[in-house]
Amino acid sequence: MIRNFFEWVMGPMGRIAVLITALSLFSLTAFGIYQTQQPPDQPIEFTHKLHVGLGIQCLYCHPGALRGPSPGLPTQTKCWGCHQQMEKTFDPNFPELSEKLVGYIERNEPIPWVPVAQVPDFVHFTHRPHIAAGLNCENCHGDMTQVEIAENPQVLNMGWCLNCHRERAANDPEKLVKLTDCGTCHY
Amino acid sequence: MGIDLNLVGAKGAIAEEAEGKWGMVIDQDLCTGCQACVAACAMENNLSFVGEEDAGYGRTQHWIRIERFWEGAYPEVKATAFQPMLCQQCGHAPCEPVCPVFATPHSPAQEINLQVYNRCVGTRYCANNCPYQVRSFNWRDYHLEPFHANNVDGQLVYPLHNQFNPDVTVRRRGVMEKCTFCIQRIHQAEDKAKSEGREVHDGEFTTACAQACPANAITFGRMDDHESLVSQLAHQDRGIKHLEELNTLPRITYLKEG
Structure with missing residues (x-):
């Protein structure tokens, strides 16, 4: 039984079958990994490149980063604060604005942005101390003037966090203890 | 440098100072056994x-519980004081060396005993080795159990998920958990104090159980600050530490019948 199977595998049909199986497994894996690296679909195709390029500060739309754990994602009224004064908003050539944004305003609905830079539930990250330590947004989130739809410049994993923590506390043993303590992030 | 043999642990390491950083005092003469701390801790x-079935197996999850004891034989029984029991955040914790995955x-x-949920693999050795029996294990994904849900048009809706504290992890199946001395509140207070450029002062924040206690039987604070209320209470004559003879260096002092 087993011998028959091996003979079939070593034959021409068997080799083709093995090749097809291996190829499909490989391409499925590659496709899966590719999918995890794609930025998620956003309700409005908001371009960071354009807005940051215009000189709008990160903290204008994400003010929570200065004072708490979560930077926050802008509501429709924050967009409207600028966009209601712009002709482009109502131009039918820009359906993202004239249909989608105006639609959210008319329905008085918050825009369901999909957060991109996220950590798991068991990690408690706070923006405030990181900004207070002199980090700029682009140190972790990359240069948003080059990014159309928000995406992650790097994987936000623990090794990456700890590398920076160890580097920055290298000269201060007390700070190093605090910054490499499990209980600082995991509780 | 002389080594105090009382502070040398099983692994030969010298334990940290017996006082520790954070401490708690529980006055058993004030405790009425009302379980407000239990409810506050759970929230x-x-x-x-x-649920009913797992509670029957003794799998209830409490980070603090009220223990009751009796003295004497029936009918001359005398109830002794209620004894709230929670993780003692031992300086020499018996649970720590037995964990195979640290x-x-x-x-x-913070000089307390941590539980890292994402590292835990659920061997339950720590719970077996805890002399205070204060660790509880997640036998299921309890927050996803259907008995929490309302059935709305065939969809399960979990109304209790709206009252989750976002600062605390919702534990998944197969991990151990225990009292953390409300480390999220410690971090919050330290973060606030740091942003204002000062130290955390005594009484600025407290744990959920101490906050809820209507009799003020629970006091929480810095033990290494000898001016703090908790430190002064702990150094009263009527202070005892539970299972002190095991050299666990518990951080919680019980006050009883001075």
Whole structure:
């Protein structure tokens, strides 16, 4: 039984079958990994490149980063604060604005942005101390003037966090203890 | 340098100072056994309701519980004082060395005993080795159990998920959990104090159980600050530490019948 199977595998049909199986497994894996690296679909195709390029500060739309754990994602009224004064908003050539944004305003609905830079539930990250330590947004989130739809410049994993923590506390043993303590992030 | 042999642990390491950083005092003469601390702890720390069946197996999840004891034989029984029992955040924790994956390390910064949920693999050795029996295990994904849900048009809706504390992890199946001395509140207070450029002062924040206690039987604060209320209470004559003879260096002092 087993011998028959091996003979079939070593034959021409068997080799083709093995090749097809291996190829499909490989391409499925590659496709899966590719999918995890794609930025998620956003309700409005908001371009960071354009807005940051215009000189709008990160903290204008994400003010929570200065004072708490979560930077926050802008509501429709924050967009409207600028966009209601712009002709482009109502131009039918820009359906993202004239249909989608105006639609959210008319329905008085918050825009369901999909957060991109996220950590798991068991990690408690706070923006405030990181900004207070002199980090700029682009140190972790990359240069948003080059990014159309928000995406992650790097994987936000623990090794990456700890590398920076160890580097920055290298000269201060007390700070190093605090910054490499499990209980600082995991509780 | 002389080594105090009382502070040398099983692994030969010298334990940290017996006082520790954070401490708690529980006055058993004031405790009325009302269970307000139990409820407050459950709300603050996203503790699960395990349901009837698992409660029958003794799998209830409480980070603090009220223990009752009796003296004497029936009919001359005399109830002794209620004894709230929670993780003693031992300086020499018996749970720590038995963990094969180091999921329950000692925090060098806060000097308490941590539980790292994402590292825990659920061997339950720590719970077996805890002399205070204060650790509880997640036998299921209790927050996803259908008995928490309302059936709305065939869809399960979990109304209790709206009251989860976002600062505390919702534990998944197969991990151990225990009292953290409300470390999320410690971090919050330290963060606030740091942003204002000062130290955390005594009484600025407290744990959920101490906050809820109507009799003020529970006091929480810095033990290494000898001016703090908790430190002064702990050094009264009527202070005792539970199972002190095991050299666990518990951080919680019980006051009883001075």
